[in-house]
Amino acid sequence: MAGTGRPGGVVRPTLAVVGATGAVGTVMLQILSQRKDIWGEIRLVASPRSAGRKLAVRGEEVEVVALTEEAFDGVDIALFDVPDEVAGQWAPVAAARGAVVIDTSCVFRMEDEVPLVVPEVNPHAVRLRPRGIIANPNCTxxxxxxxxxxxxxxxxxxxxxxxxxxxxxxxxxxxxxxxxxxxxxxxxxxxxxxxxxxxxxxxxxxxxxxxxxxxxxxxxxxxxxxxxxxxxxxxxxxxxxxxxxxxxxxxxxxxxxxxxxxxxxxxxxxxxxxxxxxxxxxxxxxxxxxxxxxxxxxxxxxxxxxxxxxxxxxxxxxxxxxxxxxxxxxxxxxxxxLRKGSALNTVQIAELVAAEA
Amino acid sequence: MAGTGRPGGVVRPTLAVVGATGAVGTVMLQILSQRKDIWGEIRLVASPRSAGRKLAVRGEEVEVVALTEEAFDGVDIALFDVPDEVAGQWAPVAAARGAVVIDTSCVFRMEDEVPLVVPEVNPHAVRLRPRGIIANPNCTxxxxxxxxxxxxxxxxxxxxxxxxxxxxxxxxxxxxxxxxxxxxxxxxxxxxxxxxxxxxxxxxxxxxxxxxxxxxxxxxxxxxxxxxxxxxxxxxxxxxxxxxxxxxxxxxxxxxxxxxxxxxxxxxxxxxxxxxxxxxxxxxxxxxxxxxxxxxxxxxxxxxxxxxxxxxxxxxxxxxxxxxxxxxxxxxxxxxxLRKGSALNTVQIAELVAAEA
The missing domain is CATH 3.30.360.10 (Dihydrodipicolinate Reductase; domain 2)
Known part of the structure; x- marks a missing residue:
């Protein structure tokens, strides 16, 4: 993992939240602020029209950056909550740049090489992810x-x-x-x-x-x-x-x-x-x-x-x-x-991936 | 049937609506006003505290009378929509005085000698009613x-x-x-x-x-x-x-x-x-x-x-x-x-009974 060095030598992974301004993205930031903080940088990514907005996460204001290839530089894990067509285009980009993508869209869920994970039910499935993409199930x-x-x-x-x-x-x-x-x-x-x-x-x-x-x-x-x-x-x-x-x-x-x-x-x-x-x-x-x-x-x-x-x-x-x-x-x-039905499950998967390191 | 003589010699049955002021009773009066009018008198019956109120049915104001034994004098068919305990007490009274009771409560529905009728499904069942009571199913x-x-x-x-x-x-x-x-x-x-x-x-x-x-x-x-x-x-x-x-x-x-x-x-x-x-x-x-x-x-x-x-x-x-x-x-x-789930089905049963005459 790229991650961020911290005193004590523990490397904390860098997390990107893609779609940070949406209904689920908003809840992701709340959940990341409430759970045990295992992350280095948390980077907020959204569409270009939301770039420059500031959103609170872990008690700090963080500026939203536009969705570009460079937005994934140094990112270990990227949570995606964006429309299907955006996920279909950008999740492979993020994965190609080395991030493990955890995606809430329906685009990848049923693909053989993409695990579909609920940490309480099939946590083991998270490890086999040849495309670097893990899918989050539908809210229902x-x-x-x-x-x-x-x-x-x-x-x-x-x-x-x-x-x-x-x-x-x-x-x-x-x-x-x-x-x-x-x-x-x-x-x-x-x-x-x-x-x-x-x-x-x-x-x-x-x-x-x-x-x-x-x-x-x-x-x-x-x-x-x-x-x-x-x-x-x-x-x-x-x-x-x-x-x-x-x-x-x-x-x-x-x-x-x-x-x-x-x-x-x-x-x-x-x-x-x-x-x-x-x-x-x-x-x-x-x-x-x-x-x-x-x-x-x-x-x-x-x-x-x-x-x-x-x-x-x-x-x-x-x-x-x-x-x-x-x-x-x-x-x-x-x-x-919005929580277990999407944002929470995604963060839980990210924590499983982070724990592998 | 007792009923009301009308010019042309057709005897129109007398109908009582018991519980005329309730949510279902109100809809019964609307439905009786909208469907083919086969009835002689329509008598409105309710608890003593509602007696004296006037309600519209078939374009006329009709005064509500209190629920007493005498309220069923001359009644051919009585539609009951009242609380279970009131139905349990008064439906047999009305039946004993010669009315065919069609009851929306759950009191009689599962009794062997009481048919439970949906005119589109089991209209034949209406004829076998040894207790003079026909039950209307639950709204669900x-x-x-x-x-x-x-x-x-x-x-x-x-x-x-x-x-x-x-x-x-x-x-x-x-x-x-x-x-x-x-x-x-x-x-x-x-x-x-x-x-x-x-x-x-x-x-x-x-x-x-x-x-x-x-x-x-x-x-x-x-x-x-x-x-x-x-x-x-x-x-x-x-x-x-x-x-x-x-x-x-x-x-x-x-x-x-x-x-x-x-x-x-x-x-x-x-x-x-x-x-x-x-x-x-x-x-x-x-x-x-x-x-x-x-x-x-x-x-x-x-x-x-x-x-x-x-x-x-x-x-x-x-x-x-x-x-x-x-x-x-x-x-x-x-x-x-309130309609097919209660008032309408009750009126449809009453029409089946009236057609027997």
């Missing part, structure tokens, strides 16, 4: 995979049905801004009771969403793929299979956008090879790294987005055994889509 | 059962996994009021980004919900039942089995409250006895009574609550075949929980 995959990985290790996952309630920030700053603007239009009104009244109030202000999200739920995220499936739904299926090493796992996912700022929530129906018990499932979840079990409905305890937002773990509740199938569990899972 | 069951019934008739339903996004009005007027008050508290703020900020803003103003519903989704509806299941989830399972005549159908349901005023939305994973095709499923849904197929994601067409609210049909979209199971379909279904 990440909202369920830590809990599922723990249960899979014990019971053997055999089938998965997921209904995902996706937060507005899954569509970035624009998604949050759109939700807030729409909420201001419908709050204090009697809207939501006749066909299209919310649609008329919102008008063209649907931002990145195909339909109004205030007072609504919208069963669509991503682009149209084969046979009526959305790209987001296909991603969760393919990525879950790759991370768990279950190439033929049956996975059925439906993505629904909900008027929540941040934190995806998933209803999960998971069938296993072996009979499950709720008691054992709760034991596993209560002790799994990165998971918090929050499951006592009689006491009003179950996870919700307004409590999970801004926190690191995957929150799991509503743990039940299917009444008609002793091998199936029902779960309700909440995870902050 | 009703939001999916018309579409499922049509598909079951062709493919043979074998397993069902449902994730229900339930609207605030499922908890009555108080639910809607609570949602609107909470939305006013969070609109125009930056809330929803740190743990508990929405909870603190909302304070004790959670109304009938266990947690804030603004900027949130809450995986709970009903009361605690065995093994972590909620009463609402158990109801959907039991009622679906009874209506479809599939006593052993495996059904796994999770109910999640969402910040929508009215219209429940369900993500459905349905496995059938036989192989399914999306084309045939769409044909069935496009021609099924009470169903509108709205399914062209490439053109931005899928059902959402803000379009389905205030309408009668069950809206179905996102029809896909499971990628790993040729016998399973995925659907996204929206239905107005």
């Amino acid at each position: 995959t990440l909202s369920v995979i830590v809990a599922l990985g723990a249960l899979h290790a014990e019971f053997g996952l055999r089938e998965l049905v997921v209904s995902a309630c996706q937060a507005a920030s899954g569509a970035g700053h624009a998604g949050v801004r759109t939700l807030r603007e729409q909420l201001s239009l419908v709050a204090g009104t009697e809207l939501g009771t006749s066909p299209g009244d919310v649609r008329r109030a919102v008008g063209d202000n649907t931002g990145p969403f195909p339909e109004p999200v205030a007072l609504n739920v919208v069963p669509w995220a991503g682009t149209v793929r084969e046979d009526g499936w959305s790209s987001e739904e296909i991603k969760v299926r393919e990525e879950t299979r790759k991370i768990l090493g279950l190439a033929n796992l049956p996975v059925a996912v439906t993505c629904v956008r909900v008027p929540v700022v941040t934190t995806h929530s998933c209803t999960v129906h998971a069938r296993f090879e072996n009979e499950v018990t709720v008691d054992r499932a709760r034991e596993i979840l209560a002790t799994a790294p990165g998971v918090v079990l929050c499951d006592n409905p009689a006491a009003g305890e179950f996870p919700t987005p307004v409590d999970a937002v801004g926190t690191d773990p995957t929150w799991v509740g509503r743990v039940r055994r299917a009444l008609d199938d002793p091998t199936a569990l029902e779960l309700f899972v909440c995870g902050d889509n | 069951t009703l939001s999916v059962i018309v579409a499922l019934g049509a598909l079951h008739a062709e493919f043979g339903l074998r397993e069902l996994v449902v994730s229900a996004c339930q609207a605030a009005s499922g908890a009555g007027h108080a639910g809607v009021r609570t949602l609107r008050e909470q939305l006013s508290l969070v609109a125009g703020t930056e809330l929803g980004t740190s743990p508990g900020d929405v909870r603190r803003a909302v304070g004790d103003n959670t109304g009938p919900f266990p947690e804030p519903v603004a900027l949130n989704v809450v995986p709970w509806a009903g009361t605690v039942r065995e093994d972590g299941w909620s009463s609402e989830e158990i109801k959907v399972r039991e009622e679906t089995r009874k209506i479809l005549g599939l006593a052993n159908l495996p059904v796994a349901v999770t109910c999640v409250r969402v910040p929508v005023v009215t219209t429940h939305s369900c993500t459905v994973h349905a496995r059938f006895e036989n192989e399914v095709t999306v084309d045939r499923a769409r044909e069935i849904l496009a021609t099924a009574p009470g169903v509108v197929l709205c399914d062209n994601p490439a053109a931005g067409e899928f059902p959402t609550p803000v379009d389905a609210v205030g309408t009668d049909p069950t809206w179905v979209g996102r029809v896909r075949r499971a990628l790993d199971d040729p016998t399973a379909l995925e659907l996204f279904v929206c239905g107005d929980n």
Whole structure:
């Protein structure tokens, strides 16, 4: 590693955050400021129009530099959170200049020579990266995979049905801004009771969403793929299979956008090879790294987005055994889509890579 | 039938609406005013504190009378939408006085001698009612059962996994009021980004919900039942089995409250006895009574609550075949929980009973 010499002789790796001004990039800087500081320089990189802005990280103001080849000089690890086409172009550039790239886009995730890593589930995969690129899963995959990985290790996952309630920030700053603007239009009104009244109030202000999200739920995220499936739904299926090493796992996912700022929530129906018990499932979840079990409905305890937002773990509740199938569990899972769903997982991968040195 | 003589000699049955001032009762009066008028007197009945209020039905102001035994004198059919304990006490009273009771509560639904009726699915069941009581299913069951019934008739339903996004009005007027008050508290703020900020803003103003519903989704509806299941989830399972005549159908349901005023939305994973095709499923849904197929994601067409609210049909979209199971379909279904989910289905049953005469 290039890195930075420090008193005591420990070489601290240089980290670049590419896309530092975005919704996920902003959270990356918060997380880097909160976790154990193992880094030398932290370089902030963004599009040329953001160059020169100053952003706070580790209590210091750092000037953003433009995305160029030279921006990667001396960089050991580069976290990328940029649009797919930018990642596709620039991640190989950074890797060619010697940085290990950890990329949140979907461009490289399913490539054979790129590991797709969740540190709590498949940390070993991080070491085999012939292209110098490690991929970070989709936020919806990440909202369920830590809990599922723990249960899979014990019971053997055999089938998965997921209904995902996706937060507005899954569509970035624009998604949050759109939700807030729409909420201001419908709050204090009697809207939501006749066909299209919310649609008329919102008008063209649907931002990145195909339909109004205030007072609504919208069963669509991503682009149209084969046979009526959305790209987001296909991603969760393919990525879950790759991370768990279950190439033929049956996975059925439906993505629904909900008027929540941040934190995806998933209803999960998971069938296993072996009979499950709720008691054992709760034991596993209560002790799994990165998971918090929050499951006592009689006491009003179950996870919700307004409590999970801004926190690191995957929150799991509503743990039940299917009444008609002793091998199936029902779960309700909440995870902050900007933290574990993206920025946190990326930083965790970077820490794994840094620890190799 | 007692009924009212009219010129031409047709006897028009007398209808009572019990619980006329509630969220569902209000919609019953709208629906009775919109549909073909087959009724003689329409008598409005409510708790003594609402007696004397005047409500509009069929373009006329009608005075609400208090719930007493005499309120059922001369009544042919009584629609009940009242709390469970009131229904349990008064439905048998009305039936004993000769009225056919159609009850929306959960008190009688699973009793052997009470049919549970969805006119598009099991209209024949209406005739066998030894206790003079017909039950109306739960709003969540009703939001999916018309579409499922049509598909079951062709493919043979074998397993069902449902994730229900339930609207605030499922908890009555108080639910809607609570949602609107909470939305006013969070609109125009930056809330929803740190743990508990929405909870603190909302304070004790959670109304009938266990947690804030603004900027949130809450995986709970009903009361605690065995093994972590909620009463609402158990109801959907039991009622679906009874209506479809599939006593052993495996059904796994999770109910999640969402910040929508009215219209429940369900993500459905349905496995059938036989192989399914999306084309045939769409044909069935496009021609099924009470169903509108709205399914062209490439053109931005899928059902959402803000379009389905205030309408009668069950809206179905996102029809896909499971990628790993040729016998399973995925659907996204929206239905107005106050109309087809309660008031409309009740009125439709009443029309079936009236047609017997």
